[in-house]
Every structure is written in structure tokens, then in C-alpha cells.
Amino acid sequence: MSDLGEYNGRPIVGTGIIIRNTGDGLSKAMTVDPRDLTIGDQVYVLLEATCVDMHYPVEDPKYPAIGGVRRIPVLSAGTATFIDEADASAAIQRQKEREREHADKVSGQVTISMAILAAEHDDGKHAKKRVPGCEPCDEEARLEAAEADAAREAAAIADAEAAAEHADDEVAAARGRRGGKRG
Ligand SMILES: [Zn+2]
Numbered sequence: 001m002s003d004l005g006e007y008n009g010r011p012i013v014g015t016g017i018i019i020r021n022t023g024d025g026l027s028k029a030m031t032v033d034p035r036d037l038t039i040g041d042q043v044y045v046l047l048e049a050t051c052v053d054m055h056y057p058v059e060d061p062k063y064p065a066i067g068g069v070r071r072i073p074v075l076s077a078g079t080a081t082f083i084d085e086a087d088a089s090a091a092i093q094r095q096k097e098r099e100r101e102h103a104d105k106v107s108g109q110v111t112i113s114m115a116i117l118a119a120e121h122d123d124g125k126h127a128k129k130r131v132p133g134c135e136p137c138d139e140e141a142r143l144e145a146a147e148a149d150a151a152r153e154a155a156a157i158a159d160a161e162a163a164a165e166h167a168d169d170e171v172a173a174a175r176g177r178r179g180g181k182r183g
Contacts, residue, residue, distance in 0.1 A: 003105075004071060007056045013068030013106050014059060019049060021076045035082060044088030049075035067133075068106075 004012035037043065053074035058067075117134040120126060130137040 007069050007071065010056075010058075010067050010069045011109075012056075012071045013109075014070045014102070016070060016072045018055065018072055018074045019047070019077050020052070020074060042085075044083050044085060044092075045080050046083045046088075047080045048078040050078060052076045 004015065006012060035043065051073045055072040055074060056069045057072065059070050113133075114135060117126075117131060118136060121131075121134050121136045126134060126137050130141055132138070
């Protein structure tokens, strides 16, 4: 499904990085190549790093239909160096374009998954058990929950009315007793 492959049967829908060891590695680079920086300055730092671990956290439930995971390599930072904005901005621009392309691809996959689920639903394949992420199934679940809420509310109102009627009976009975004493 995803060109990033799968992990434990789940499609990998995104990636990221965690960078460790930045305190030591980066501060060493800053010592070697000092810059007169002030707050608000924007700089570009080229970082040499080694992949030392891999994490696969579950992606946000915004893709429930495909149950995707993210692939997060953990990097250990090595040497860092400042680079010129001109060199950096071309690379950052290319990266932003790739991110947009990836987002389009993933949302396309979600659309396809939703269509497949809807077709399965229409074939009655979800009749025994609702499939989370299937829009018609989710809609049925919402309706059922709303009906249950309405039934609970009606029962609560009926209880309150019965209690009020009982209280009226008590008042009437008390009045009856008082009236009896007087008479
Ligand atoms: Zn369904």
C-alpha cells in the first residue's frame, strides 16, 4: 500500500527522526566554528549523524482506515557545521516539495482505503462486526449511540415523573391525615 513498506503488517505512512547526542556533538561544532549569533537569527546547520535505533509509533488516528505506523530512525549526532543560507534553502525547498508529494500520496491511499471499505460494507461484509474507519459503519455506530442516549434520557424523565407523582401522593396523603385530625 505504502511505498515505505510495512511494519508488523501495518503500512508505514510517515517517517521522522529523533536525534540524540546533540548536546556534546553540536556544542563541539559551535566551539570550532563560532558565530556571533543573537536571538532571532536564523542559521542552517549541517549535521552528520548515524542511525542507531528505529522506532515505529502508531500514526495519529487520522488514518484509522489503514492503521498506519510511522518509521522514526533514531540518529546519534556526530559533527555539525554551519552552512550558507543559499546552499541550505535549495535543500529545504526540495524537502518541502517532497513532504507535499508524500502528504498527497498518503491522502490518496486513505481515499482508496475508504472506497474499498465502503464497497465491502455494501457487500454486507461488515454485517457481523463493524469495522472502525468504515464511514457507513461509523455512521451506524453514531446513530446507535444517539438512540441509546435518547432512551436513557426518556427513562430518566419517566423516573423523575414517577418520583414527582409519588411526592404528590404523599402530600395528598398528609393533607388527608391532617384533615382527618381536624375533623
Ligand atoms: Zn462498514
